[in-house]
Amino acid sequence: MLFSENFKIAIRALRANKLRSGLTMLGIIIGVAAVVALMSVGNGATASITGSISNMGTNLVSISPGTDEGFGETSAAPSYLYLSDYERLEKQLKGLNSITPVYQSGYDVTFGKSSHSIAVSGVFENYLDVNAYKIAVGQKITNAHNNTQARVAVLGSKAAKDLFGKLDPVGEVIKINNISFTVIGVLQEKGSSGFFDPDSIVLVPLETGYAKLFGAEASHNSKPLVGQISMSVVNAEGINNVMRQAEYLLRREHKLDPTEKKDFSLSNQRDFLATLDTVTQTMTIFLGSVAGISLLVGGIGIMNIMLVSVTERTKEIGLRKAVGAHKNQILVQFLIETLVISILGGVLGILLGIGVGFIVKYTGLLTPQIMPSHIALAFFFSLAIGLFFGIYPAYRAANLHPIEALRYE
Amino acid sequence: MIQAQDLMKVYQMGDSEVGALNGASFTINKGEMVTIMGPSGSGKSTLMSIIGCLDVPSSGSYVLDGVSVENMDESKLAEIRGRKIGFVFQQFNLLARTSALENVMLPLTYAGVSGKERSDRAFKALERVGLGERTHHAPNELSGGQQQRVAIARALVNEPAILLADEPTGALDSKTGVEIMELFQSLYQDHGQTVILVTHDSYVARHANRIIKLSDGNIVSDEVNKNPIKAGTPRAEE
Numbered sequence: 001m002l003f004s005e006n007f008k009i010a011i012r013a014l015r016a017n018k019l020r021s022g023l024t025m026l027g028i029i030i031g032v033a034a035v036v037a038l039m040s041v042g043n044g045a046t047a048s049i050t051g052s053i054s055n056m057g058t059n060l061v062s063i064s065p066g067t068d069e070g071f072g073e074t075s076a077a078p079s080y081l082y083l084s085d086y087e088r089l090e091k092q093l094k095g096l097n098s099i100t101p102v103y104q105s106g107y108d109v110t111f112g113k114s115s116h117s118i119a120v121s122g123v124f125e126n127y128l129d130v131n132a133y134k135i136a137v138g139q140k141i142t143n144a145h146n147n148t149q150a151r152v153a154v155l156g157s158k159a160a161k162d163l164f165g166k167l168d169p170v171g172e173v174i175k176i177n178n179i180s181f182t183v184i185g186v187l188q189e190k191g192s193s194g195f196f197d198p199d200s201i202v203l204v205p206l207e208t209g210y211a212k213l214f215g216a217e218a219s220h221n222s223k224p225l226v227g228q229i230s231m232s233v234v235n236a237e238g239i240n241n242v243m244r245q246a247e248y249l250l251r252r253e254h255k256l257d258p259t260e261k262k263d264f265s266l267s268n269q270r271d272f273l274a275t276l277d278t279v280t281q282t283m284t285i286f287l288g289s290v291a292g293i294s295l296l297v298g299g300i301g302i303m304n305i306m307l308v309s310v311t312e313r314t315k316e317i318g319l320r321k322a323v324g325a326h327k328n329q330i331l332v333q334f335l336i337e338t339l340v341i342s343i344l345g346g347v348l349g350i351l352l353g354i355g356v357g358f359i360v361k362y363t364g365l366l367t368p369q370i371m372p373s374h375i376a377l378a379f380f381f382s383l384a385i386g387l388f389f390g391i392y393p394a395y396r397a398a399n400l401h402p403i404e405a406l407r408y409e
Numbered sequence: 410m411i412q413a414q415d416l417m418k419v420y421q422m423g424d425s426e427v428g429a430l431n432g433a434s435f436t437i438n439k440g441e442m443v444t445i446m447g448p449s450g451s452g453k454s455t456l457m458s459i460i461g462c463l464d465v466p467s468s469g470s471y472v473l474d475g476v477s478v479e480n481m482d483e484s485k486l487a488e489i490r491g492r493k494i495g496f497v498f499q500q501f502n503l504l505a506r507t508s509a510l511e512n513v514m515l516p517l518t519y520a521g522v523s524g525k526e527r528s529d530r531a532f533k534a535l536e537r538v539g540l541g542e543r544t545h546h547a548p549n550e551l552s553g554g555q556q557q558r559v560a561i562a563r564a565l566v567n568e569p570a571i572l573l574a575d576e577p578t579g580a581l582d583s584k585t586g587v588e589i590m591e592l593f594q595s596l597y598q599d600h601g602q603t604v605i606l607v608t609h610d611s612y613v614a615r616h617a618n619r620i621i622k623l624s625d626g627n628i629v630s631d632e633v634n635k636n637p638i639k640a641g642t643p644r645a646e647e
Contacts, residue, residue, distance in 0.1 A: 005518055016506055319502040322463060323516040323563065324491020326484050402463045406498070 003336075006329075010337040013309070024305045025345040027298025028382055032349025034291035035378045037356035040368035042284030048366050049280065052191060053273055059097070059236040060130070061243055061268045063089075063229040063250070067261055079263035083206075083224040088253050089231070095242045098126040099231035103209060103218055107177040109202055111163040118159050120176055120202045122209030128187075130230045131198075138170040138185030145205040151212065153181040157189040158199035176202065179212055239268055292381065298345070299385035306338055306393035317397050318405025327398045334394035335387070342386025346379050353378070410570060410603055411437040411460065415469035418455050418626075429455040431626040432469065439570075442597040442604040442637075444614040447623035454575075456623065457607045461496060461573045462489045474570045491520045495564025497574035501556045503548040509535060509559045510544040516567045534562040538592060554585035561592060565602075572596065575607045583644070590616050591640035612644050 014021040065081040086101040093099070103122040108115055121127070125143050128134070136157065145152055153174060160169050169183040181204060190198040204213065210224050218225050233242045243266050250264055310317070317330055357368040418430040430452045437443055447453040458464040459471060462478055465486070471479045474493055481489065490496075495516075503512050513531040517523075522530070535544050538558040548556050557577060564572055574593065578586035594616060596602040606617055614620050615638045622630040 005523075012506065315502060316504060319498075319504070320515070320519070321487060322461070322490060322494075322496045322502075324487055324519040324567075326487045326519070328484075329519060403458050406463075406502070 006333050006336045007340070009333055010340050013313075013337055014340060017309075020305060021341060024302055025341050025348070027301040028295065028342050028345030028385065029298075029349040029352060031291065031295030031298040032346050032378045032382050033352035033356060034294055035288055035381065036350055036353025036370065036374055037360075037368070038287040038291045039284055039374045039377075040353070040357045040370040041360055041366070042280065042287050043371060043374075044360075044366045044368035046277065046280035046284065047369055050273055050277055053269060053276065058268075058270045058273070059233045059239060061231050061233065061239065061246065061266060063231075063246065063264055063266050064227070065264055067263060067265060080220050081226050081229065081264055082220075083226055085250055085253055085264075086226055086229050088249055089229065089246060092249055093231075093242065093246055095234050095238055095245075097232040097234050098129045099229065100124045100126040100130050101206060101226040102127065102228045102230060103206060103214060103225065104227045105214060105217070107213075109159070109163065109174055109176050111169075111172065111174045114163050114165075116159070116162045118162075118200055118202050120204060120209075120213070122206035122214065123203050124206055127203065127230075130232050133190065133198075134188040136186045136188040137168070138183070140185055141203055141205050146207040149208045149211045150205060151179070151181045151208055152184045152205065154185040154187060154203040155183055156187050156197075156199040156201040156203075158197060159202050160186045162200070174202075176204070177213060236270075239270065243268065295381060295385060299342070299389040302338055302341055302386065303389035303393060306334065306390060307396070309337075310334065310393050310397040313397075314400060314405045314408040317400050318402050318408065321400070321402040322406060330400075331394045331398035334397045335390050338390025338394070339383070339386045342382045342390070343379075346382030349382065350375050350378055410439040410441075410474060411435075412472040413460075413469070414471075416456070416459060416466045416471060417468045418452075418459065418464070419467045428626050430459070430466070433623075433626075433628050434469075435621060435628065435631060437603070437605065439603055440597070440601045441619060442593070442606070442617045443619045443621060444606045444608060444617040445621050445623065446608055446611065446614040448609055450625075451623040452626040453607055453609075453623050455626075457573065457575055457605075460571070460605065461494050462486045487519075491516055492567060493570040495561075495567065495569035495572045497557070497560050497564050497572065497577045499576040499579040501548070501553075501560045501580070503556055503559055503563075505549065506547055508545045508547055509540060509551065509562075512548070512559055513563045513566050516563060520567060531562070531566055534566040535559070537565060538562045552585070553581050554588055557581060557585075557589055558592070561589075565596070570603060572602055572604045573607070574604065576609070577606070578610075578613055579608075586613075587641050594637075594640050612638070616640060 063081065065079045067079070083101060086099070090099050100123060104119055106117055107120050109118045109120070123141060124146060125141060128140055138154070141152065141154055153176065155163070155169055163169065163174065164172070169186055172183050173180050174183060187199070210218055233239050247262065247266060251262060254263060256262060320330060354370055357370050360366065360368050414434050416430055416433045417428065419426045419428050433456060445453050445456060459466050462473065465481065466479055469479065470477065473489065476489065478489060504515070510528065510531050513534050514527050517527045517530060532541070532544060535541055538561050540555060540558050540562065543551065543555065548559070551559065577593070578589050581589060590613065593604055593606070597604045606613065608614050615634060617634060618637050619633050621628060
């Protein structure tokens, strides 16, 4: 007996009960759509986060105060990173491209009537190089500005837009915490990285900051503090070497025994990226699994309906056997019915999932990545569900005794 | 055509065994029209199942058209049913929402016949039962008598050795019943078709040339009916 015959029989049986077939299929459609949509959204999120982080460069190392021994531990004493630490590293650490200290604090920044709370960073000249910022208009903060404690500021692109709208900020005077600064430049846009907006910043010379802006908070034991030391290494492959060296130098600077825990933490983008990748991938798999469970429920729905259908059509099965149908022909007939439901449901679900992906894209939240592998996965999963949950009802139908089936009322 | 020897059928009911057929022996020749008659519980349904190869006897031998059937497995039995037996049931058992032609094509489909040959043969079978005009009607668009004709066409389409009819008029009014009995008689008389009727109704039974009576699983009589009722003769008061 030809496959096409069985296929026709299956289609006829499904059409005979359109509502029921539709509802059964809906279980698979929703399951598959959820798998496709969630996995593509998950992958889109991963790609946008890792993409923007790797934009910052994989040869970056940053040093922050505090231990990195884990979230659970609270250090007994607060730990600090000093400007002198930066000076030590700047003089003695080999293999560096550039290095910069940063001290960051949030202030109200005003121009005319517009006022915004923006992160203000005190920086040295190298800051732009290390963090891959470029000047769009005007000039950057130089060592000369630091030496003279000049009250100048460079605005991030978003900060400039927020404060000035379409006006040209260069040459204008803004007030940071009520202290006047002259805008000398605006940075090129970098794009959001998901965690913080690198365009919503104001840069000022670090020395100016210590002298006029940051106040007593920015020093400890009369030594100026920094929030972070960032550096880029010449050779990304040798980054671990540089980090070991930096740790050795800072341990000496902080007078720590080799056995003592360090009171600063070193991190590089590459490690961070790897960790983040694992996290987001776990997240994607988790989302996919949750969606997979709904697909499983859909499969159970199929099995339920097929069992009902076999019972309802017992007499038909008896007749088919009486006129010469083999066991296997009955098995195939019912299996094809389930497969039609699950495959058609799978295809519709994939389309719906892609549709959801496009809706998410148009909301502008993020760009989902619909990967052929996800579609293939969802498709084969729904096929497998159809086979798995279809085989038992079909087996029951095939093994009905012809006489009992014919007599069934 | 049929040689049955000591057919026994025992059903397991819980712990005890119930004999539905206790050793039936008979021979039916090609071209005969035979009634198997008996009240319900007499074993006639069991006998019909065995003759129709829907079931196998617990013991005894059964040779159908030269083929020994008693030890066949399920799939062989299905093949025999498809090739040699044409079933007609009391409730017609047509597939709903399926045209008369497609219903008649069903046995051919399972026998591996396809394409034009299949539809031609199905069409001819429908013509034989007088339904050449209504081949594309679904069962719910046909009267009871017409539905039974479709069922008979379905039974004939594979040119079976035996036409096996189980209470074929049981669900029809008497006038339509007569038409169906006429059809059976003409198939037997004009085409030499072997017909086996299974019924509890002695009026229907007496349309055949030979009547086998069953009671409690035993054949109690097997007699030639010298004066079969011609279909259409009114039912006599009994």
